[in-house]
Amino acid sequence: MTEMFILIPGRTSDQGCGISEGKFQEKYQKQITSLQVAPGDMERLALAEGDWVRLTTEFGQQVEVAVTAAKKDELPEGLLFIAYGDISSRLMGGDTHGSGMPTSKGIDVELEVLRSETA
Amino acid sequence: MASVGSVEPGARSELTVVEDAVCTFCGCVCDDIDLTVENNHITQAQRACVLGKAWFLNHAIDDRPSCLIDGQPAGLEDGYQRAAEILTGGKYPIVYGLSDSPCEAQRVAVSIVDWIDGTIDTTTSVCHGPSGMAFQGVGEVTCTLGEVANRGDFIMFWGSNPAESHPRHFTKYSLMPKGMFVPNGRKDRTCVIVDVRKTKSAKAADIFLQIKPRKDFEALWTLRALAKGIELDARQVESETGIELSVWQDLMDRMKAAKFGVIFFGMGLTMTRGKHANSEALLALTRDLNAYTRFTAKPNRGHGNVTGADNVVAWRTGYPFGVNHNRGYPRFNPGEYTTSDTLARGEADCGMMIACDPMANFSQPAREHLASIPYIALDSKETPTTRAATVAFTVATYGINAPGTVYRMDDVPIPLRPAFKSPHPSDFEVLSNIETRVKAIRGVRS
Amino acid sequence: MTKDLIKISQGTLYDPANGVDGEVRDLWIQGGRIIAAPSDPATKPARTIEAEGLVVMPGGIDMHCHIAGPKVNVARKMRPEEKRKAEVISRTDVTHSGTLGSVPSTFATGYKYAGMGYTTAFDAAIPPLGARHAHEEFDDTPCLDKGFYVLMGNNHYVMQSIQQNEPKKLKAFIAWLLTAAKGFAPKLVNPGGVEVWKHRQAGNVSGLDTEVDHFGVTPRQIVSQVAQSAQELGLPHPVHIHCNNLGMPGNWETTLETMRALEGRRGHLTHIQFHSYGGGEGDENTFNSKVVPLADYVNSHPNVTIDVGQVLFGETTSMTGDGPLGYFLSNIYGGKWFSSDTEMEAGCGITPIKYKNKSLVHALQWAIGLEWYLLVDDPWRVVMSTDHPNGGSFLAYPQIIRFLMDRTYRQDVLKTCHPLVGRRSTLADLHREYTLNEIAIITRAGPARILGLTNKGHLGPGADADITIYTPHENKEIMFELPRLVIKSGEVIVEQGEVRDSRIGKTLHVAPAYDVDAEADIQEWFEKYYSIRWRNYPVDPSYMHQPELIGSPNHGN
Structure with a gap:
């Protein structure tokens, strides 16, 4: 789905x-690896806290x-x-459309629920 | 080099207090922090916000070596020499970062780039670079933060979440201060926040407008049209922006009724599709409003001295960021000479990353290319960028251990008041030593 | 042979301050200064510069330009388009690269001034809150000794002291502020008008007697009382005034009233060309020159000095501490516009402009500038300036010299201008031609005297060895744009346009004595309204490169 x-x-x-406390510390790592989803979307997709999803951009x-x-x-839903962090950077494209700035916000992503498939 | 406020380390176990120290974590550059220092450790940072406390209290001396070459501890002299050889050995050397270095170090970095015919770029290119480009298109009507505190009666935040990015913004500059012409502080001001999500800042607003994502440009042009009294199709406005036309009209009426309006804007505009066109729309709207009342705008800059980096690069080269010297003189072209591009396109063949973390913050193709070329990294902390560097220098933290000058987001220069000495060299010292060697290799006699 | 002794041999000297007008003499230099000829005729210098047939003058002094600090740097950032098509400044083994256009980068600024024989320059408008920035840029601006004027004509404490009739507070504040900023002179820019701009849409004062919002003081009071305090403080350059109503038709009366407001005290009116217009109601048809009555006043009032602010045809950038002026100009030209209000202190406006010889207004501005040089009788009280980059680049100085020394050239250019210029100004009737001696006065000896720089602008013993050697040429533009040699503090820094030595130069500043007890009141005011801390405001001396204190030292602090 x-x-x-x-x-x-x-x-x-x-x-x-976390930047000051250390980028390899747990607090920072936890922050940058948690995807926030609107409660309504969580419910509709039957997602529970800690469930895993796969995000794919139009550029792959x-x-x-x-x-x-x-x-x-x-x-909002x-x-x-x-x-910001490693995950969000992975989803940016390399192209800046002549601006120097990759599109880093407002990225179209396809969300796939993995749920129990990943630990 | 300005040596303002350099502080000798106190005797062991002695307690010292540094008054009016400067927090360089974000662009607010609060200069009213009282630091209590015990045994080369800051134990209290009075008046600092949550980000500032994390900044001051977590910068004990890192016990990493001052220099690593290929991940192995090395002498500083060897590091300087290897760095100079890397920078002079390539055809397309890039120097990037600078937004968490004092101006004195930034100046040396730009010198090095000049001697190696390299490309200099700062983290501006991936924060408010688009706003800098917009500024080159339409200009900017702005003011210092003290003017906001003393006069601003209509304060707007657009695509900016100061509650989490600039926690003292509201209390120190924009909403709460009792200013000369707003004697009742918050009561004398209207606060409007426009964003695509209801951020933690939204609580501070009198009016919160949640617009559709990626529709900032349309929303800003709606306001530009209303400012000029142009009639708009209500259905189209609502379907494009997610907000009813009557709400926009009410907002415009309030903006025109203000005596001194201020719009702070953030990366919600610059990082979203449209980028410089979004910033340009906002700067143009601000300009338009000066036909009716006084209005100003200001990007909420992120890093402590990113504004200084813009200034130093501009006064030395004439351009604010993304400056290429391959022909022996400066040329500017965002998208061509900016670091995201020179890396993602695989053009740069060596580099120096100063107080920045592209290995964490850049796109995957950019990161992969950076990992494949020799480069030098300077940082006071270990980061993904220092880990993958050919030569990594652990440097003294500016404002905590190293002196110098930083520019607040409104271009006000402020001298640092370091709290205690670090055994690591400052980035000014590292860069100066590299420059000496670069000059020797390149035959520069200046 | 005596170490570090230099002789410039048999040059033709123009040293008006010492009454030397084109005499062939030797000039001796040691320790960065000019010295008297050694009494022992057998003394041999370490280096002899043969100057036979060449013209020797003191190094040029630009007393009013915009070359450093917050607004200059904003203009650099704002105008990439003009740099890409301008001459390039490539790096060499002794110099940095840079960019030109109307607002050159710091290094380019220094090299180009020196290349033209100028060795000293003053930035004319620094908000004290940005003083540290100006000093940082100075430290990257080579080949020149530098200083700046401190904006205070819209400073709240200044206006408050006048409003409360507290002249002692005003005097102490001016001294404190100059010392805190490490500046050189008080600068008034549209006194009172910038504060009104902060209060109201298109706000400004309309003349010397308009009351300023909230403070209830008038521009006339600001001018006269700051001039009075500056006189009492014994400042080398008491007060540098950019009058109200810059650029407005009919503004000549404001300018005349400003001179009167000095009430006999010393005062310098800057870029007076922009303040010498007749006409009114914004009707272009009535725009005309009023230099004649203003120059009459200057000629009969030795307390007043001026610089011109010459306009040249072409593209440039307008930049000013006059916020409402920036708004006015941006609406005329319709281009990009920058404005910034600095808390408690000042404003700023920047916009690109283009002066066209076929535009009546622009051509009149050009003619009015030249009228000023030609109608002030005493060259010691008129100084060459373009108000760089407002009227044009400082690089236009050699062309201005040609306009002044060659009336045929001047009239030829006038013929290319809008035909009504001849009727609306007196330029067509002015036949005066400047001599080399007079050029030496308006570009070095005069500004040195007006600035109170006793070691500059002359070639007598004790003077800084800042010397320019020119190859004479019939075309004075060619002669002055490419000096044979430029010497700064006794070292050759430029040879025929090539920079040999890119030393940074000195910072010239003042520190007048004041009553330190007055600081408590200033501090109380400061802490109530400023967004930075009191102790982080004054510029530490370490920011100055080779500081040189001009005038009496500060005994009060």
Whole structure:
């Protein structure tokens, strides 16, 4: 089962603190590897906290990542959020369309639920 | 080199307090932090926010070697020499980063690039580079943060989440201060936040507008049209932006009624499809509004001295970022000489990464190419970039161990007040030593 | 042979400050300064520069240009388009690369000034909050001694002190501010008008007697009281004034009133060309020159000095501390516009402009500038400037010299201009031609005297050995654009346009004495309103490259 979403990577407070505490520390790593999903989308896709999904971009970049429910109404349905880091970078294309800036927010991704297939 | 506030290390077990120290974690560059220092460790950072506390309290001296060559501990002299050989050995050397270095070090980095006919680029190209390009198109009406505090009665944030990225923004500069012409502080200001999600900042807003993702350009042009009194199709506006026309009209009425409006904008605009066209729409809207009242705009810059990097690169080369010297003089072309591109296209054949982490933050093709070429990394912490570097220098942390000058996001230069000395060299020292060797190799007598 | 002793042999010297007008003499240099000829005729210099048949003058001094600091750098960032098509500045084994266009990069600025025989330059408008930035750029601007003027005509503490009738506070504040910024002179830019710009849409004052919002003071009070304080402080260059109403038709009356507001005190009116217009109501048809009555006033009032702000035809960038002016110009030209308001202190406006000889207004501006040089009788009180880059680049100075020394050339260019210029100005009737001695006055000896720089602008013993040697040429533009040799602090830095030595040069600053007890009041005000901390505001001396204190040292602090 797959569905299209728009991914918004961004800064979070914990991710910012993690930069100072060390990028190889657990806090930072946890922040940048948790995909936030709107509670409504979680329910509709029957996703539980910690379940895994696969994200694929139109250019073929692909990651697998664990999900967590976004807080209250922070995220509208159809949007995904992840803190800047290795995962979000993997989903950016190399092309900057002549701007120097890769499209790093508002990325179209195909979401595939993996659930119990991955530990 | 300015030596303002360099502090001798206190005797062991002695407790020192550094007043009005400067936090360089984000572009707010708060210069009112009181640091308590015990045994070369900061134990308190008064007035610092959560990001600032993490910054100050976690920068004890890293016990890594000051220099690693191919992952093995090495002497600094050997590191400098190897670095100079790498930089002078390539055909397309790139130097990148700089946004967490003081201006004094940035200046040396630009010198090195000049001597090696290289390309200099800063992290601006992947944060507000598009805003810099927009600025070259339409200009910018702006002000210092003190003007916002003293005059701003209508404060808008667009695609920016200061509650998580610039935690003291609201209290120190934009919403809470009781200013000269806004004596009641928050009560005298209207706060509007526009974003595609309801961020933690949204709580601070009087009006929160959640627009459709990737529709910033359309939303901003809706406001430009309304500012000029152009009639719009209500259905089209709502379907494009996700917000009713009447809401936009109400917003425009409030903007025109403000005495001194300010729009802070973030990477929600610059990193999203449209990029510089988004920033340009916002800067043009701000300009338009000056036909009715006073309005200003300002990008919320991320890193502590990314604004200094823009300034230093501009005053030395004439261009703000993405500057190529392959012909012996500076040329500017974003998309061509910017680091994401020179790496992802496989053009750069050696490099130096200063206080930045492209191995974590760049696209996969860019990272793969960087990993395949010899490069030097300077950072006070271990990062994916330092781990993959040919020569990695562990440097003293600017503002905590090393002195210098940083520019706040509004271009106000502020001197650093380091708290204690590091056994590691500063990036100024490392770069100066590399420059000496580069000059010797290249026959420069300046 | 005496070590580090240099002799410039048998040059034709123009040293108006010492009454030397084209006399063949030897010049001796040691330790970076000019010295008296050794009494022992057997003394042999380590180096002799043969200057027979060449013209020797002190190094040029630009007393009003925009070359460093926040707004200059914004203009660099804003205008990539003009650099890509400009002459390139390639790096060499002794020099950095750079870019030109109307706002050159720091290194290019230094090399190009020196290449033209200039060795000293003053940036005319630095907001004190950006002073540290200006010093950092100075440290990357080679071949020149440099200083800057500190914006204070819209400073809240200045206006508040005047409003509260506290002249002692005002005087102490000016001294404190100059010292904190490590600046050279007080600068007034559209006094009061920039504050009004911050309060209202298109806000500005309309003349000397408009009250400033919130502060209730007038531009006239600001001019006269800052001039008074500066006089009492004994500043080498008391007050440098950019009048209200720059560029507006009919503004000549504002300019006249500003000179009157000095009430006999010393004052320098800058880029006066932009302030000498008749007409009104914004009607182009009434735009005309009012240099004659203004020059009459200057001629009869020795307390007033001016620089011109000559306009040249072509593209350039307007940059000013005059925020409302930037808005006005951007609306006229319709191009990109930068504006920035600096808390408590100042404003700023930047926009690209193009002066066209077929435009009546532009051609009149060009003619009005030249009228000023030709109608002020005393060359010691008129200084060459383009208000770089506002009227044009400093690189136009050799062309201006040709306009002044060659009336045929001047009239030929006038003929290419809009036909009404002849009727709306007196330029067609002016036959005066400058002599080399007069050129030496308006480009070096005069500005040195006006700035109170006793070691510059002359070739007498004790002077800084900043010397330019020119090859005479009938075409004075050719003569002045490519000096044979340029010597800075006793070292040859440029030979025939090639930079040999890219030393950075000195920072010239003042530190007048003031009552330190006054600081408590300043600090209380500062901490209430500024967004940075009091102790992080003053510029540490380490930011200055080879600082040289001009005037009496600061005893108060």
